[in-house]
Amino acid sequence: MASKAKVGVLGASGYTGSELVRMLLRHPRVEIALLTAERSAGKQMREVFPQFSPYELPTLVALESVDWAASGLDLIFCALPHATTQKVIKAIFAAAPSAKIVDLSADFRLADTAAYAKWYGHEHLAPELQQQAVYGLVEIHRRDIKKAQLIANPGCYTSCAELPLIPLIKAKAIELDDIVIDAKSGMTGAGRAAKEAMLFSEVSEGFNAYGVGHHRHMAELDQEFSRAAGKEVVVSFTPHLLPMNRGILSTIYVRGRRGKTPEELHEILLKFYAKEPFVHVLPFGETPHTRHVRGSNMTFIGVAKDRVPGKAIIIAALDNLVKGASGQAIQNMNLVMGWPETTGIDQVALFP
Ligand SMILES: NC(=O)C1=CN([C@@H]2O[C@H](COP(=O)(O)OP(=O)(O)OC[C@H]3O[C@@H](n4cnc5c(N)ncnc54)[C@H](OP(=O)(O)O)[C@@H]3O)[C@@H](O)[C@H]2O)C=CC1
Numbered sequence: 001m002a003s004k005a006k007v008g009v010l011g012a013s014g015y016t017g018s019e020l021v022r023m024l025l026r027h028p029r030v031e032i033a034l035l036t037a038e039r040s041a042g043k044q045m046r047e048v049f050p051q052f053s054p055y056e057l058p059t060l061v062a063l064e065s066v067d068w069a070a071s072g073l074d075l076i077f078c079a080l081p082h083a084t085t086q087k088v089i090k091a092i093f094a095a096a097p098s099a100k101i102v103d104l105s106a107d108f109r110l111a112d113t114a115a116y117a118k119w120y121g122h123e124h125l126a127p128e129l130q131q132q133a134v135y136g137l138v139e140i141h142r143r144d145i146k147k148a149q150l151i152a153n154p155g156c157y158t159s160c161a162e163l164p165l166i167p168l169i170k171a172k173a174i175e176l177d178d179i180v181i182d183a184k185s186g187m188t189g190a191g192r193a194a195k196e197a198m199l200f201s202e203v204s205e206g207f208n209a210y211g212v213g214h215h216r217h218m219a220e221l222d223q224e225f226s227r228a229a230g231k232e233v234v235v236s237f238t239p240h241l242l243p244m245n246r247g248i249l250s251t252i253y254v255r256g257r258r259g260k261t262p263e264e265l266h267e268i269l270l271k272f273y274a275k276e277p278f279v280h281v282l283p284f285g286e287t288p289h290t291r292h293v294r295g296s297n298m299t300f301i302g303v304a305k306d307r308v309p310g311k312a313i314i315i316a317a318l319d320n321l322v323k324g325a326s327g328q329a330i331q332n333m334n335l336v337m338g339w340p341e342t343t344g345i346d347q348v349a350l351f352p
């Protein structure tokens with residue numbers, strides 16, 4: 001076999017970064033050559049995450065200490081907080097113009113600079129890269145991703161709504177002004193940095209909606225749905241925080257267009273995803289559970305009939321840290337590197 005590709009993980013001491021390390025350790029084509037951290041710079045991975053004790057891994061280094069021009073990496077995963085990311089990626093491309101980057105943050109997902117400024121409250125620091133980045137939802141943008149140098153890995157909530165809805169929008173099978181996405185996420189979606197609102201005592205035994213009417217993922221959903229429809233689409237989306245570690249479950253209400261029945265919508269999804277290794281459409285009427293996808297790169301989609309005539313209920317589930325972040329990022333790497341798309345990420349869910 002050819003020599004292994006050298007990859008780096010920026011933000012390896014975070015949740016998505018450590019999930020990348022977990023999955024990359026069993027990827028046969030890569031060698032982990034660089035790991036960075038901020039507060040944990042100078043430590044070993046096993047000091048931050050004891051589960052890595054048995055494995056040889058590079059020491060976590062501060063980003064500032066990396067000479068990008070000389071780093072010799074074949075691909076970089078960037079798992080840093082949004083806004084921090086754009087400065088870092090701009091600097092990497094300045095030092096290493098042919099670098100390949102899969103960015104897990106939201107910084108390069110919106111192609112429109114005005115939309116970015118509106119939803120994130122500041123001007124983008126690298127608008128030229130914003131234009132260049134390819135949105136990394138593999139099942140929808142595979143052809144463009146293969147040629148990309150900068151891939152904007154989609155958000156976890158957005159993946160869980162776009163995968164079930166984009167095929168139906170492309171097929172003109174649902175009414176575009178009547179889409180309601182009711183999404184629930186586990187707490188790792190909020191990252192590892194300490195926040196009062198994420199304390200056990202604040203979250204356990206309860207359940208709440210947040211970002212009601214203004215969550216930043218709305219911009220990403222509108223962009224991708226409008227691209228698929230060829231005209232402006234605006235959807236209702238409400239996220240909720242659940243006291244569990246991993247998983248997103250979206251319950252989506254749609255109305256069939258021109259008399260399309262829920263069974264016909266199900267058929268469209270079945271056909272669209274028939275050959276996809278990471279999207280599984282359940283038999284009509286069956287619905288998924290977050291436990292069916294936990295730890296795997298799978299998205300499960302179920303379609304059922306609503307009792308309101310003409311309406312269908314679609315339920316999708318994925319693991320926010322895997323298909324919603326690090327697994328999808330590795331799927332993107334596999335495409336960019338020309339490897340079989342499932343390499344290193346074809347594990348079955350962890351159940352129970
Ligand atoms: N969690 C999720 O389910 C998902 C997250 N994302 C996105 O992925 C990115 C990473 O998320 P997540 O892993 O949850 O976040 P975490 O907060 O868990 O990790 C952030 C990482 O970035 C490092 N870091 C923080 N600030 C800086 C800085 N100023 N300079 C350099 N490094 C820094 C941290 O280092 P240290 O801890 O050592 O200070 C840590 O390694 C975010 O943009 C997030 O929005 C995308 C999809 C899903």
Ligand SMILES: CC(=O)N[C@@H](CCC(=O)OP(=O)(O)O)C(=O)O
Pocket residue numbers: 082104105106154155156157185186187188189190191217239241
């Ligand atoms: C539970 C929770 O807080 N989830 C995060 C979204 C998850 C995520 O990381 O989204 P990005 O990839 O777009 O950053 C939130 O609501 O902001």
